Amino acid sequence: MNPNLFQEDSGDEEFMGIMSDCVDLLEKGETSGRPRIPHTVIRRDRETADEQLMADYFVKDAKYTLWYFRRRFRMLRPLFMRIVNDILSYPSRHPGHVPEHFRRMQDKLLDGRKRVGFSTIKKCVSAIRQLAYGYNPGALDDYLQIGEGTSRVYLDHYSKCVFQLYKEEYLRRPTPEDIDRLYDKYEELHGFPRMLGSIDCMHWPWKNCPKAWQGQYTRGDHDHPTIMLEAVASYDLWIWHAYFGTAGSNNDINVLNNSPVFREIIEDRAQDSSFKVNGTHYRKWYYLRSSQCLLSRTHARKKKRRKKFKQYQESARKDVERAFRSLQNQWHILTQPARAKSINRICRTKYACVILHNMIVEGSSHTISTLEEDGLIQPPTFQRTFEERMAVHERTNKELRDRHVHHALRHDLTEHILRLPSS
Incomplete structure (x- = not known):
């Protein structure tokens, strides 16, 4: 073995010299002064x-x-x-x-x-x-x-x-052709008619969060600051909607209220998605999730006849969880606390991971929907006055938050699932 491998090089001698200067300053009582550490130029090949x-x-x-x-x-x-x-x-x-x-x-x-x-x-x-x-x-x-x-x-x-x-x-809204394919796929696999996907939120820890902001980015169930991502995913793990940058102290409903996931419905620009289930006519599609907004889990857990619906719902809702897990498995930077101090920089990194994830899913040839040669089709826009826009927003928000429609849809879907043949 070469004994020269254990000899100190010039860099070690320089470091020991700096340390000796620090010791001399401490012995003299000069705690405020610091020795100047010279800048080292590294010649990289x-x-x-x-x-x-x-x-x-x-x-x-x-x-x-x-x-x-x-x-x-x-x-x-x-x-x-x-x-x-x-x-x-x-x-x-x-x-x-x-x-x-x-x-x-x-x-x-x-x-x-x-x-x-x-x-x-x-x-x-x-x-x-x-x-x-x-x-x-x-x-x-x-x-x-x-x-x-x-x-x-x-x-x-x-x-x-x-x-x-x-x-x-790769962060586009689903086209009419995409929506039709998603409808057919979900009804074939899970039995839910006119279901557009699963929606949920995930937290990304923020390591270098400024101390002045830690209160609004920390929630009770997390002992560290986080930033929230809201996503809608389909069965093929394609992420159709991503909304990132909300403070981690918010709950899922607050994030949903701020996100643009229902923007086309609120602006009355969404395509007609009427459907009938259990003899009842409904005008809008829906997402599936686990909390008490949108289509949530039924409270009738004690009844045995609800067990089948719960199994079907959990089977359909797991798609967004699988998408989150696949996203973290591909890009391990999301499993570690974010080091950047800028929210915009963290947002760009998160959106880049989502876009690359969708590009990889597209390359796997297992996607349910693909972009047609005609390209993206923008939803129609209407020239409305301010009063007309306010009236449209008030009407669509009222329709979107109607509790009676929510409970009726949950009941009709439960009855629809119960009539399906057992697998």
Whole structure:
């Protein structure tokens, strides 16, 4: 064994010198003064790290196969390269919206030389590894030769690019064709007619929440600040609606009141979704959840005839829970407390994870609904006066919160489920 491995290098000697200066100051009673720690310039070999990364994953005869790429990057290589190419072409189409950090640039050194900066692929790899594994940004320095602060910046810019590029497609409202497919699938699998999906909320802990805000972001059942995500998911784990950024002290009903999930209904722009169940005619679709809003669990648990309905409802409602679990399994950064101090930065990271999740679900070819070639169809808009808008909002809100309709729908669905043949 080489004995030189155990000898102190120059860095250790410098550290010991700084520590001795601190001890001298303490012995003299100078507790207010601190020795100045010099800035250390690390000469990172960017070119060699870039070549090693390309040889490991992105060349024709790469060291690691596509199976390893899928496991470590949570997505297939064609999808990864699609995002990279879209980011490269995005600034030319939308100038000023995407940061310049994702374009290959020249860095001027102190001696006047110029060196090629980090490639876009390497920046995306740094961001994906942080999302997929929840790494501390400094943990990638030895392999990618990117500093901790730079990696943190690249993660935020990557999330911003993904959100700006794909929010219209992968956070879209369901089209009429999507709604029809979802209706048919849920009635076939779970027996619920005109059900559009499962809705629920999840909490993401916030580690660096400012102390002045901790009261409004902490709830009694959580001993730490959290930020809430409201999502609607279908059987194929596609997340149709995501509303993130609400203070963790809110309950699910308050989040539901603030979210835009019923925006089209309140503005009277939703398509006609009338249906009949148990001989009763209803005008609007519904979501399934577990609390006391929307279609909730029945209180008649003591009756044996309600047991079947409870089983069907729990079987249908678990889709959103499966989507949350799949989201956290793919992006482990969501299983760890958020380190950022900015709510906007945390929101961009969360939305980027949801969009990437939907992109992966789409690539698995198990999606119930797919975007047609005609593209997105915006709901119709109407030119109304202020008085007309207020009258429409008052009417739709009253219809949406009608308790009699809620209890009648729950009763009719229960009777409908009880008449289904037992599996």
